[in-house]
Amino acid sequence: MSLSLKDHRVNRTADRGPESGKPLQHTSRRGSQRGGSSIDVQRKKLLVPFVGPAFVLYTVLFIVPALGAVWISLHKWAGSGPMKFVGLDNYGRIFRDQLFISSFGNTLLLLFVVGAAIFILAFALTLVLRDMAGKKIARNVIFFPHLINALVFGVLAGFIFNPGGMVNSLLAPLGVTDPPKWLAQDNIFPLIMVTLVCTTTGYFTTILMAGVDRIPPYYYEDCALAGATAFQRLRYVILPLTWDVFGTCAVLWTISSVKIFEIVWVFGGSSGAGVPPTQSWTAAVYTYVNAFSGQSTPAYGAATASAVLSLALISVLVVLLRRAMRRDAVEF
Amino acid sequence: MGKPARHLRSLAALMGVALALTTTACGGATDASTMADTVDISGSISGQTINYWSMWKDGEPQQKVIAAAIADFEKETGAKVSVQWQGRSNSEKLVPALNTNNVPDLVDGTLAKLAPVIGETGQASPLTSVYSYKVDDTSISEVIPQKFTSNGAFKGEDGQPWMVPYSVSSDGIWFDAAKHPELKDKPPATWDEFINVLDKLKASGTAPIAADGDIAGYNATWFVTSLLRLKGAGSFKALVEDKSGDAWDAPEVLEAARKVENLVKGGYLNSGYNASKFPAQQQLWANGDAALMLNGSWTPTETGSYAVPGFEYSSFQFPAMSDKPASARVDFIGFAVPAKSKNQVPAQRLAAFMLNSKYQNALGTEAKVLPVRPDAPVAAAVESVKAAIDAAPATHLQNDGVTFPGYMEKVFFPKDDELFLGKSTADEFVGKMKAAQIQYWKDNG
Known part of the structure; x- marks a missing residue:
C-alpha cells in the first residue's frame, strides 16, 4: 500500500520535472529501498x-515503571501486601x-497563569537586557534564584511573612497596625x-x-535604516527568529x-510536621499524600492513578x- | 513495509530483552503476604547476624542509648548487629523493600507510622515469643503496663502482637512553672476551670494559648481529645467508622466542636496563630509571649534550645468534661520484625533486650524521653506527663488510632482546620463532616 502510494508520488514529481520520463530514476529509487546504499546498510x-x-x-528505567504504574493504578494496594484488582475504580x-x-485546578493555574x-x-x-551595559552581570543576577533550592524559599517565607x-x-x-494575614491558608497558594x-x-x-543573541546585528541595522519602530523590530525580526527557542521553553x-x-510542600505544613493545607495542593502533592503521607494507610492505587492522569x-x-x-x- | 518498520522490529526485540531483565529483577515480588509463625527465641544466637534499620540518626540521644544496648547485646549473645541509622524516613524506605526478598530483620518507628506500612498489611512477624520472654526475671508482657496492651493496639489480623514498644510519647498542656507556679500547684481539672484560667490570663494581658495553626495534626488534637473526654476512648474511631454518617448527629460531637469554637471565639488563641508558619508560635510560647500550649511530650526537647533562661517545663492533662474517665494519650515507639526476615530469632531477641531496665532507665534519664517501663525514672521536664500517664485509667492513640487511607488528610484535617482557624462554626463543621464522611465511605467502602 505504502509502496504504491510512493510510486505514484515519485511518478508525479518525475512528470513535472524537466528530466521526466527517465525510467532509470524510478527503478533506482525502488532499488535503494530493497538493498539500500552502502551508507544505509552501515x-x-x-x-x-x-x-x-x-x-x-x-525502557528499564522509564517505560517499564510507567507501565507498572498503570498496572498498579488498576488496584487497591497499600504498597506491600495483597493487591486487589478494582479496574478503573x-x-x-x-x-x-x-x-x-x-x-488539578492549581496545577493548571501554575501552568497557564x-x-x-x-x-x-x-x-x-x-529586550531590556539586550542593549544594557553590564548585561552579563545582570543575566547572572536574575538567573541566581533558580539555583537556590526551593526549601530555602519555604523557610524564608516564615521569616518574612510570619505575624512577627x-x-x-x-x-x-x-x-x-492590622496587616493582612499573609500566611493564612487561602493566601499560601498565591504566595x-x-x-x-x-x-x-x-x-x-x-x-x-x-x-536573541544569535540574531546577526545586520538585521537590526536594516531595521534602523528602514526606520522600523521598536515594536516592528520585535514583531518582524526578534519574534520570528527566536520562535523555535520560545517553543522549546514553553x-x-x-x-x-x-x-x-517541593515548594508547595515546604510553604505549608512545614518541616515534615504535617501536610500542607489542601488549598495549596497541586496534582503532584495530591499524588504524594495518597501514597506517602505517613498518617494513614498508603493508597498506591489512587496515587498512581493521579500520576498517570498527570x-x-x-x-x-x-x-x-x-x-x-x-x-x-527560519534559517539564518 | 518501509525502513522505519524494520527499525521498529529491532527496537521491539530490544524492548523484549529489557522487559525480561526487569521482570527477573523483581522476581517473587508479588507473593507478599506470607503469614509467619511464632518462633522459639530462647536458643543460642551466637554467630548470627541481623540487619537493623533504625528510625534514629547518628548522634540523637535515643540513638546513643540504642547503640550502647546493641554493643552489650553483641557481647552477651555473640550475635552481630549491622545497623543503618536511617532516620524517620526508614518506614517509607521499608515499603518498597517489603516487595523484595531483601528486607531488614528489624525496624523501629512510631506505631502510627509502622501500623499502616507493616502491621495492617500482614507483613510483620507475630512477636508473641518476645512478650513471654523474660528480662530482669520478668516476662515482657508484665513489664509493659496492661493498659497499653489491653486495647489491642499492637495486634494484627491474626490476633498476635506484631510490635514491641520500648518508648512512649504523650501530650499535655504545657506551661512555664517558674512563671505560673499556681498552675503547677492546682492545675485546672475541668473544662470550666480551664476557661477560668484562660480568662484570668487574658485579663492579665498574657496571650493564653499559643498554637501553630498550620499543623493540622496539632489543631485536630483539640477536637479529638474533647470528644474522647465526652464519649470515652475509642469514640472518635467509632465516629469515623460510621458509614451512614449518622454518628455525627450525636450531641457530644456537636458539644466537642462547640468547645473548640469557644476557644476561637473567646479570643484565647494568640493572635496570628491562623497565619503563621511552624515553629513560630511555639518559639513565641517558649519565649514567654503566651502561657499555654497543647503539644507532645517532646516539647521540652524540641523547644529547649530557644526557651528563655529559667524556663521550667511542666504540663497538665487536657481537662475533663464529663464523668467519663479521662484517658491519657499514649503513642508508641517500638520494634517490628518483617515476616520475610530470615533471622527471626536474633531480631526478636534484640527487640526484647531493649526492655532491660538498664536501657529503659537510660532512655528516661539520658535521652530524656518516656520509657515504656513504668518503673524507669524520667527527666524532670517530663515528670508531669509521666505522672498523668501513670494515673490515667485508660490510654488512647493519636487521632484515636484512625488510619483509614486518606481520611485524616483529605476529609478530617481540612474541615477541622476551618473550625480551629475560625472559618466555620461548630454547626457548620458537623454538617460538613457528616456529608464528607458519607461520601468518603461511598468511595472507600
Missing part, C-alpha cells in the same frame, strides 16, 4: 549497538474527589505563585537571551510546572503546544 548495522544500550536503559474516585479537582507571567517578564527582560516577621515589622512604623514567577523568570530569560515549562511539588495531561499539552507553535524554522 547505518542499519550501527543502529543496534548505538541506540541499543540507551534504549534498554530507557481509582480513576472514577479521583474524578469524583473535589480535592483532586481543586489540586504563572507560565504567562514568566514568559511576558522573561521576554521583556530579554520582616514584612509586618517594616509595616508597623508606617502605621499599619507560591509569586515565588515561582520570581525564581523561574531568570532561567527562561537566560535561554531566550541565548536565542514545552520545558509545561513539563516542569505539572511536577511542581502524565496524560503533560503528553496532551505538549502535543498541542508543539502544534500551536509549529512554524517553519
Whole structure:
C-alpha cells in the first residue's frame, strides 16, 4: 500500500520535472529501498549497538515503571501486601474527589497563569537586557534564584511573612497596625505563585537571551535604516527568529510546572510536621499524600492513578503546544 | 513495509530483552503476604547476624542509648548487629523493600507510622515469643503496663502482637512553672476551670494559648481529645467508622466542636496563630509571649534550645468534661520484625533486650524521653506527663488510632482546620463532616 502510494508520488514529481520520463530514476529509487546504499546498510548495522544500550536503559528505567504504574493504578494496594484488582475504580474516585479537582485546578493555574507571567517578564527582560551595559552581570543576577533550592524559599517565607516577621515589622512604623494575614491558608497558594514567577523568570530569560543573541546585528541595522519602530523590530525580526527557542521553553515549562511539588510542600505544613493545607495542593502533592503521607494507610492505587492522569495531561499539552507553535524554522 | 518498520522490529526485540531483565529483577515480588509463625527465641544466637534499620540518626540521644544496648547485646549473645541509622524516613524506605526478598530483620518507628506500612498489611512477624520472654526475671508482657496492651493496639489480623514498644510519647498542656507556679500547684481539672484560667490570663494581658495553626495534626488534637473526654476512648474511631454518617448527629460531637469554637471565639488563641508558619508560635510560647500550649511530650526537647533562661517545663492533662474517665494519650515507639526476615530469632531477641531496665532507665534519664517501663525514672521536664500517664485509667492513640487511607488528610484535617482557624462554626463543621464522611465511605467502602 505504502509502496504504491510512493510510486505514484515519485511518478508525479518525475512528470513535472524537466528530466521526466527517465525510467532509470524510478527503478533506482525502488532499488535503494530493497538493498539500500552502502551508507544505509552501515547505518542499519550501527543502529543496534548505538541506540541499543540507551534504549534498554530507557525502557528499564522509564517505560517499564510507567507501565507498572498503570498496572498498579488498576488496584487497591497499600504498597506491600495483597493487591486487589478494582479496574478503573481509582480513576472514577479521583474524578469524583473535589480535592483532586481543586489540586488539578492549581496545577493548571501554575501552568497557564504563572507560565504567562514568566514568559511576558522573561521576554521583556530579554529586550531590556539586550542593549544594557553590564548585561552579563545582570543575566547572572536574575538567573541566581533558580539555583537556590526551593526549601530555602519555604523557610524564608516564615521569616518574612510570619505575624512577627520582616514584612509586618517594616509595616508597623508606617502605621499599619492590622496587616493582612499573609500566611493564612487561602493566601499560601498565591504566595507560591509569586515565588515561582520570581525564581523561574531568570532561567527562561537566560535561554531566550541565548536565542536573541544569535540574531546577526545586520538585521537590526536594516531595521534602523528602514526606520522600523521598536515594536516592528520585535514583531518582524526578534519574534520570528527566536520562535523555535520560545517553543522549546514553553514545552520545558509545561513539563516542569505539572511536577511542581517541593515548594508547595515546604510553604505549608512545614518541616515534615504535617501536610500542607489542601488549598495549596497541586496534582503532584495530591499524588504524594495518597501514597506517602505517613498518617494513614498508603493508597498506591489512587496515587498512581493521579500520576498517570498527570502524565496524560503533560503528553496532551505538549502535543498541542508543539502544534500551536509549529512554524517553519527560519534559517539564518 | 518501509525502513522505519524494520527499525521498529529491532527496537521491539530490544524492548523484549529489557522487559525480561526487569521482570527477573523483581522476581517473587508479588507473593507478599506470607503469614509467619511464632518462633522459639530462647536458643543460642551466637554467630548470627541481623540487619537493623533504625528510625534514629547518628548522634540523637535515643540513638546513643540504642547503640550502647546493641554493643552489650553483641557481647552477651555473640550475635552481630549491622545497623543503618536511617532516620524517620526508614518506614517509607521499608515499603518498597517489603516487595523484595531483601528486607531488614528489624525496624523501629512510631506505631502510627509502622501500623499502616507493616502491621495492617500482614507483613510483620507475630512477636508473641518476645512478650513471654523474660528480662530482669520478668516476662515482657508484665513489664509493659496492661493498659497499653489491653486495647489491642499492637495486634494484627491474626490476633498476635506484631510490635514491641520500648518508648512512649504523650501530650499535655504545657506551661512555664517558674512563671505560673499556681498552675503547677492546682492545675485546672475541668473544662470550666480551664476557661477560668484562660480568662484570668487574658485579663492579665498574657496571650493564653499559643498554637501553630498550620499543623493540622496539632489543631485536630483539640477536637479529638474533647470528644474522647465526652464519649470515652475509642469514640472518635467509632465516629469515623460510621458509614451512614449518622454518628455525627450525636450531641457530644456537636458539644466537642462547640468547645473548640469557644476557644476561637473567646479570643484565647494568640493572635496570628491562623497565619503563621511552624515553629513560630511555639518559639513565641517558649519565649514567654503566651502561657499555654497543647503539644507532645517532646516539647521540652524540641523547644529547649530557644526557651528563655529559667524556663521550667511542666504540663497538665487536657481537662475533663464529663464523668467519663479521662484517658491519657499514649503513642508508641517500638520494634517490628518483617515476616520475610530470615533471622527471626536474633531480631526478636534484640527487640526484647531493649526492655532491660538498664536501657529503659537510660532512655528516661539520658535521652530524656518516656520509657515504656513504668518503673524507669524520667527527666524532670517530663515528670508531669509521666505522672498523668501513670494515673490515667485508660490510654488512647493519636487521632484515636484512625488510619483509614486518606481520611485524616483529605476529609478530617481540612474541615477541622476551618473550625480551629475560625472559618466555620461548630454547626457548620458537623454538617460538613457528616456529608464528607458519607461520601468518603461511598468511595472507600
